Amino acid sequence: MSHQCCRKQKVKRGLWSPEEDEKLIRYITIHGHGSWSSVPNLAGLERCGKSCRLRWINYLRPDLKRGSITEKEERIIVDIHRILGNRWAQIAKHLPGRTDNEVKNFWNSCIKKKLIAQGLDPNTHNLLSDYNYKLNHENNACKPSYHSHQQPTSTVTVLNSQMISGISSTDMKAPLIPFPMIPHAPDNNPPYLPLLHEFPSILTYEYQNPKTQAFLESTASQSLVGSSVPILSSTSHPSEFGMFDESCMWAGGYEPIQSMIPEKRQVEQQVEIEKITSELASVGQNMDASFETSNFDFAESTLLPCGMYYNQSSIDQLAWDSWALQEKK
DNA sequence: AAAAGGGACAACCGCGATATC
DNA sequence: CGATATCGCGGTTGTCCCTTT
Structure with a gap:
């Protein structure tokens, strides 16, 4: 019992009584x-101040x-966790x-298991390596098996589930890189997430795996109507x-993404924008992260791992915040 | 019916950051 | 400016209760 605040008095521990x-x-x-x-003494409690604080903040x-946590709240948790980690x-x-x-x-107790069940590492949101292995040895890899998975926790997990179920693991290395790995820009400027069009070489990659091709073709008839889907091959995947x-490249690197985003998701986009704005505000950046969705230029956007488009300034800001936090450590 | 196991949640602990003296 | 107190956070443990064996 090393708390300074409970040196003097006898402190009670364990569950709190109604009294x-x-x-x-x-x-x-x-x-x-x-x-x-000073609360315990003044309130007539034989607890340490720390315990009182915790009880008040977490329960009273x-x-x-x-x-219980709603589905929407759950999605928010997953999305933000993907960006911020265990904060x-x-x-x-x-x-x-x-x-x-x-x-x-x-x-x-809950989300972690769901992600693992979907073959995702709950810490990095990347594919689990043994899941890759397992996928690689399955014969029915071409069939999207979304329905065989547990309830998705977010839109992006649906996406990932669909993708990974149809694609050989050899093409799916480290699919998600969290923010802390964003490289520094030259001259030690804030980290910079390049716009998609600044990666001209992306378009030059050709998909090599027939399984993936078959999967994409089958998917295209449902959700990628009339679109061609350039795919990059991880065998030539540059580390940069x-x-x-x-x-995300598949989903967001190319024009067809617009038809992949369900209408519902587009509506929710506004909510996401508000979330980002609030996120920025919480780190002292009172900038408006919103943008006109009707005028939103997808070519000038980047798709974050959470499956949503954000305009460059909000991405830069988030990247910067994340980077600044790392620098602080 | 009883014991074991596991899940959910409450509470504690230690540490770093910040405030105050 | 250093020492001490306090706060806030994240990891961990403890406890209760339900389910399974």
Whole structure:
């Protein structure tokens, strides 16, 4: 028991009783918490200040949302986690009424397993290597097997599930690279995510795997209507493309993506934009990340691993924030 | 019916960052 | 400016309860 705040008094540990809750609620409602270390004494509790703080923040606060995490909240968690990693407090800020502890617990007990079941590494959101191996030894690799997977946790996982189920693992190396791996721009400027058109060589890659070709052709008849889908081959995949994943290339590197985004998703795009704006605000960047979706120029956009287009400035900003955080460490 | 196992969630611990003295 | 106190965060552990054996 090394907390400074609980040196003096005998402190109780373990679960809180309703009586203790009531004391804490009454005290904080009237006086506010002030210095947490003084709360136990003033509220008549045999707890340390730290324990009081935690109990209030995670359980007693009146603005907490009760009930289980919704599908939408789950998707937000996955999307932001893909970008920010285990920064639970940051993630929780996007979910009003949810605590970092709640998000963390939900991640560990639920989302993590779903991602693993879908063959994704929950830490990196990349394909798991043994999943690759398994896929590589399956005969029915051409059939999109979305329905055989668990409920998707987000749009991008659907996408990935569809893609990976039809494509040999040899073509699917390290599909998702999280932000922290964004390289520094020259002169130590903020990291820069190039626009798609600045990768002219992408278009020169040719798809080599007949299985993938077959899969794409079958998919094209459903969701990529009338579009040709250039695919790059990982055998000639240059490492400089680290910040893109191949499925993003497939999904977003080319014109056809517009027909791949379901209408519902386009509507949700606005929500995502608001999310980004709020994300930027939370790191002290009060810029507007929004852009006119009707005028949105896909050729001038980059597809982030979370499966959404963002305009370059918001991407740069996120990249910069992520980079700055890394530099700080 | 009882024990074991596992999931969900609450709470604790240690550490780094920040504030205050 | 260093020492100490406090806060906030993320990882980990503990506890309860339900399901399975």
